[in-house]
């Protein structure tokens with residue numbers, strides 16, 4: 711070993727000298743020499759490398775047993791499945807319900823009379839009648855005519871309730887004397903009747919104030935006197951307000 715190291719050391723030394731000689735010229739120049747003398751080239755020995763030991767062979771690895779590969783699934787095939795139609799099972803149907811016996815026909819109701827619209831200004835007083843108060847003073851014949859045009863007649867108060875109703879209107883309308891009344895006679899000595907042709911007895915009218923007949927010549931028309939709260943005779947040309955009454959249908 712010592713010998714080998716010495717050899718190596720010598721080789722390194724020689725190699726170093728050889729390197730410096732190759733890179734430069736010797737600087738020892740004599741004045742007589744035209745050229746510098748080239749440096750001597752060293753003779754390097756071929757180094758003998760030590761033989762490296764051969765590595766031991768690698769041990770064969772002991773691998774665990776490889777598990778068996780499961781078989782591959784069958785490749786997917788573009789298979790079109792046939793359509794399976796399910797058989798239709800009919801549902802059991804319910805037994806028919808027993809039908810109720812036919813209803814007896816309803817009795818035909820009498821058709822209600824059409825409620826006619828009241829003419830302008832007319833109002834129904836429940837239990838008494840349908841009336842319109844005319845506050846404008848006119849003669850008895852003109853009042854009779856107006857009521858006729860309205861489709862009615864000059865009102866006749868043939869009950870205490872109706873008379874009180876009319877007297878109330880005289881008060882509420884602040885009418886001083888009274889209303890023309892649908893009771894008239896065709897002349898002195900003739901009987902007074904209603905404009906509907908009824909006798910006063912059948913119409914149950916006590917028209918004479920204080921139970922005394924007071925219908926002189928020329929007083930062939932009548933009015934309901936506010937101050938006397940009774941029916942009295944008047945001249946047909948006298949002007950008074952009046953009440954028209956509609957006949958019930």
Ligand SMILES: *[C@@H]1O[C@H](CO)[C@@H](O)[C@H](O)[C@H]1NC(C)=O
Pocket residue numbers: 788
């Ligand atoms: C599968 O079938 C359908 C319809 O026939 C077709 O459009 C499709 O390209 C097919 N696929 C393959 C991978 O063959």
Ligand SMILES: *[C@@H]1O[C@H](CO)[C@@H](O)[C@H](O)[C@H]1NC(C)=O
Pocket residue numbers: 851854855858894905
């Ligand atoms: C009252 O009017 C009716 C209808 O227009 C008419 O028939 C009747 O003669 C009149 N009565 C009087 C006394 O004018």
